[in-house]
Every structure is written in C-alpha cells, then in structure tokens.
Amino acid sequence: MATDKIELEIVTPKGTALRASVDEVTAPSVHGEFGIMPGHLPVLVAVRTGVITYRIGNDSKKCAVGEGFAEGGPNKLLVLTEEFVDKDGVDPVSVRAELAEVETKLEKATQAADIEDAAATKSLVIRENWLAAQLELIGDPPPPTMVPMDDPEPEDDDNAVILEGDSGSEPSA
Amino acid sequence: MPSLKTIRKRIGSVKSTQKITRAMKMVAGARLNRAQQRITALRPYAQKTQEILEGVTAALAAGTEDASGADAGSGAIEKPIHKLLARRPVKKALFIVLSSDRGLCGGYNANLVKLTSREWEARKGEGVAVSFATVGKKAREAIVRKGGTIAKDFAKVYDGLDLAKARTVAEFATEQFLKADVDAVYVLYTEFKSAMTQKPSVLQLLPLAKPAAKADEKDGASMTQYDYEPSEKTLLSRLVPMYVEISIFRALLDSQASELGARMTAMDAATRNAKDMIGRLTLVYNRARQAAITKELMEIIGGAEALK
Numbered sequence: 001m002a003t004d005k006i007e008l009e010i011v012t013p014k015g016t017a018l019r020a021s022v023d024e025v026t027a028p029s030v031h032g033e034f035g036i037m038p039g040h041l042p043v044l045v046a047v048r049t050g051v052i053t054y055r056i057g058n059d060s061k062k063c064a065v066g067e068g069f070a071e072g073g074p075n076k077l078l079v080l081t082e083e084f085v086d087k088d089g090v091d092p093v094s095v096r097a098e099l100a101e102v103e104t105k106l107e108k109a110t111q112a113a114d115i116e117d118a119a120a121t122k123s124l125v126i127r128e129n130w131l132a133a134q135l136e137l138i139g140d141p142p143p144p145t146m147v148p149m150d151d152p153e154p155e156d157d158d159n160a161v162i163l164e165g166d167s168g169s170e171p172s173a
Numbered sequence: 174m175p176s177l178k179t180i181r182k183r184i185g186s187v188k189s190t191q192k193i194t195r196a197m198k199m200v201a202g203a204r205l206n207r208a209q210q211r212i213t214a215l216r217p218y219a220q221k222t223q224e225i226l227e228g229v230t231a232a233l234a235a236g237t238e239d240a241s242g243a244d245a246g247s248g249a250i251e252k253p254i255h256k257l258l259a260r261r262p263v264k265k266a267l268f269i270v271l272s273s274d275r276g277l278c279g280g281y282n283a284n285l286v287k288l289t290s291r292e293w294e295a296r297k298g299e300g301v302a303v304s305f306a307t308v309g310k311k312a313r314e315a316i317v318r319k320g321g322t323i324a325k326d327f328a329k330v331y332d333g334l335d336l337a338k339a340r341t342v343a344e345f346a347t348e349q350f351l352k353a354d355v356d357a358v359y360v361l362y363t364e365f366k367s368a369m370t371q372k373p374s375v376l377q378l379l380p381l382a383k384p385a386a387k388a389d390e391k392d393g394a395s396m397t398q399y400d401y402e403p404s405e406k407t408l409l410s411r412l413v414p415m416y417v418e419i420s421i422f423r424a425l426l427d428s429q430a431s432e433l434g435a436r437m438t439a440m441d442a443a444t445r446n447a448k449d450m451i452g453r454l455t456l457v458y459n460r461a462r463q464a465a466i467t468k469e470l471m472e473i474i475g476g477a478e479a480l481k
Binding site for chain 1: 217412422
C-alpha cells in the first residue's frame with residue numbers, strides 16, 4: 001500500500017463532520033465492533049449507535065455517532081451517519097436531563113405496552129441509545145435500564161430479500 | 174385629474190408596500206443562503222448513500238442474475254431483491270406534491286401546480302388512478318379545487334425542516350407502497366438551480382429506479398467487491414428506507430430553497446416596480462400642484478384686474 005494511514009471521513013446530513021488521517025479506527029457495528037487498520041479489505045458495515053475510537057500516532061481520540069453505514073477500503077473509512085458529536089460537543093447537563101426524560105417516557109411506554117405506539121417507542125429507543133452514547137463519550141456509564149436496540153436481522157424475512165438458495169452464501173467474515 | 178390629496182395618499186401607500194416588499198426580499202435572501210448551505214451540506218451524504226446502495230443492489234442482482242435472466246424476456250414478474258424495489262404494473266400512483274405554505278413568491282406554486290395537472294392528465298390517459306399527498310397549503314388547495322383526492326396532508330413541514338420531518342413523509346409513502354395501496358410513488362417538487370431559476374420536476378421515489386444498469390457500465394476495476402457485515406440483504410433492508418428518506422429530504426430542501434429564491438426574485442421585481450410607480454406618481458403630483466398654483470395665481474390676477 002502506498003500509505004500506511006487511513007483517511008477517516010464521517011459524513012452526516014449536515015455536512016462532513018470529520019476528516020482526518022488516522023492510523024487505526026474502531027467503530028461499533030450491529031454485530032459488535034470492528035477495527036480497521038491500513039490495508040484492510042474493502043468492507044461495508046452497518047454501524048450501530050456508539051463511540052468511534054481513532055488513533056493518530058499515539059494519540060487516541062473518540063467521537064460518538066448514530067446509526068448508519070461505514071464503507072472501508074484499504075486506506076479509507078467512510079462513515080455515513082445521522083448523528084455526530086465529538087467530546088467537546090457534548091453538553092453533559094442537557095444530555096443527562098434529556099436522557100432521564102426519555103427514560104421515564106420509555107418506562108411508561110413499555111408498561112402500557114401499546115402496540116400502536118411501536119414506532120414512537122422505537123424512536124425513543126434510538127434517542128436513548130444516542131444520548132447514552134454521548135455520555136459514554138465523556139465517561140459516564142450507560143443507564144442500567146437501557147433498552148438495547150433491535151436485532152439488526154429482520155425477523156419477517158419477506159420484508160427484506162427474496163433470494164432462494166442463496167441464504168447460505170453470507171460472507172462468513 | 175385626481176385631487177392632490179388622493180395622489181399624496183396613493184404615494185404613501187405605494188411607499189409602505191415598497192417597504193414591505195423590500196423587507197421580504199431581504200428576509201428571503203438571508204434564509205435562502207441558509208437553505209443553500211444545507212443543500213450543499215447534504216450532498217455528499219446523499220451521494221455516498223446512493224453509491225453504497227447501488228453497490229449492494231448490484232452485488233445482489235449479480236447473485237440472482239441466473240435466476241431472473243431467464244424470465245426477464247418472458248414478461249414474468251421479476252423477483253425483487255427488496256420489497257421497495259418491486260415493480261408492479263402501475264394502476265394506482267401516489268403523487269407527493271411539495272409546495273409552499275405562503276404565497277408572494279412569483280410563479281413558484283403556479284408552476285408546480287401546472288406540472289402536477291399535466292402529469293395527472295397523462296396518468297389519467299394511461300388509466301392510472303392518482304392520489305395525492307401534499308406538503309404545503311398551496312398545493313393542497315389547488316388539488317382540492319381540481320377535485321383530486323388528498324390521501325394525506327403534511328402540515329408545517331417547513332418550520333424547522335429536518336430529517337425527522339422528511340422521515341414522516343417517507344414512512345407514509347413506504348407504507349402505502351408496501352400495502353400495495355399504490356404501485357408507484359412520485360415526488361413533484363421544484364428543483365433548485367439557482368436563486369434566479371427553479372425548475373418544477375418529477376422524481377420517481379418508489380419503486381426505486383434500478384441502478385444495476387448503471388453499475389454495468391462501470392468497468393470491473395472500479396466496482397469494489399465488499400465484505401458485508403451483516404449480510405447484504407440485512408444491509409439493504411436498512412439502506413433502502415434510509416435512501417428514501419434522504420431523497421425526500423433532498424427534495425424538501427430543494428423546494429424550500431426554490432420557494433425562497435422565487436420569493437426573492439418576485440419581491441425584488443415588486444420593489445423595483447414600486448419605485449417606478451412612485452416616480453410616476455410624484456410626477457403627476459407635481460404637475461397637479463403646479464396646475465393648482467397657476468390656477469390660484471390666475472384667480473388672484475383676475476380679481477385684481479376686476480378691481481381696477
């Protein structure tokens with residue numbers, strides 16, 4: 001490879017949030033976490049809400065991202081996400097306050113067990129995860145009552161892809 | 174000739190109208206700047222999403238090529254790789270019309286409505302039933318006047334326009350499509366070219382246009398073979414709704430910028446016209462004043478003459 005750096009780029013609907021030349025990136029994926037170092041095979045990964053860690057030399061930095069996708073090549077990692085914040089951008093007071101608010105709402109929603117409110121609950125969960133990720137970034141532990149995100153594999157398979165005889169050919173990376 | 178007082182009043186009213194139009198122009202200009210920035214900011218995100226989507230669809234399509242290639246010619250329904258990519262014979266279509274809530278923006282809404290009627294007539298000719306979803310008051314009113322059925326109206330979308338608001342529109346469209354209430358979804362919006370030119374356009378939202386053909390043109394070297402995590406189909410089931418949202422968001426942003434651009438142009442013209450009008454009225458006023466003075470002088474002279 002020509003260079004031993006990765007061009008990390010994080011793009012949100014509000015514009016390019018971050019562009020840096022880094023040595024190593026670790027990002028949350030729907031199946032756990034994945035790390036990219038220079039020379040990595042091209043990958044396309046679904047990104048989960050969480051904290052991305054990247055290293056420049058011996059300097060390790062962090063930022064929080066929302067759900068999205070990441071496209072990685074030998075010398076680049078492009079992250080497409082709806083949310084982005086770096087460590088300085090987090091306002092702990094307001095984030096904590098909002099998280100508490102979302103928690104109570106979620107608790108009510110789960111108690112009521114409204115099926116019709118599934119969409120609203122889902123957006124609350126997404127919000128909760130996003131807020132928790134911001135707190136994680138500044139060193140707070142996630143709230144004990146946190147609701148995990150849905151399983152990324154769709155249960156109703158007909159909603160996704162109709163591929164017969166091809167289901168076994170998933171990349172076993 | 175109108176009296177001096179009426180002309181004076183008229184000038185006063187034109188002047189205050191001019192003040193309003195000038196202020197509206199300034200406000201539209203400032204907001205247009207912001208709207209334009211948002212469009213520019215969204216562009217890389219939208220582009221990359223599309224690229225990734227195209228890559229994944231192409232990869233999936235390649236996997237099914239053997240199966241679908243045989244019956245493609247026979248006219249059998251092609252097996253879709255995703256439900257939102259399913260092509261059905263179009264019997265019912267949904268038009269999502271993005272207009273503005275407010276007027277005073279030149280031909281902006283009129284042009285969009287004209288395009289809507291044209292498309293509507295064309296669809297009617299093909300025997301396609303059209304239902305509408307509207308964003309903005311102006312389109313809703315126009316379509317109701319023409320006797321269209323409004324399936325849904327989205328109110329107050331432009332105040333604090335963000336991705337979440339685009340999502341509500343996207344969800345509605347997706348739901349209608351998946352329930353097979355409609356077989357195709359089109360977005361009618363105004364494409365923002367520049368502050369001076371806007372073009373009413375139609376965008377086919379669903380089923381998503383097939384990108385596979387485009388991918389074929391690319392040479393093999395530029396088509397990177399990715400490792401997917403999770404599987405392609407799971408990725409696709411997340412990518413497609415996201416792409417629909419982004420497309421709507423983009424159209425909304427374009428419409429908003431176009432509205433502001435159209436308003437700015439219209440208000441600029443109005444301000445200039447008001448200026449011309451004030452000039453003309455001032456001329457008339459001065460002439461009338463001159464006439465009145467002359468008349469008065471004549472009367473005085475006439476009176477003095479009579480006393481001799």
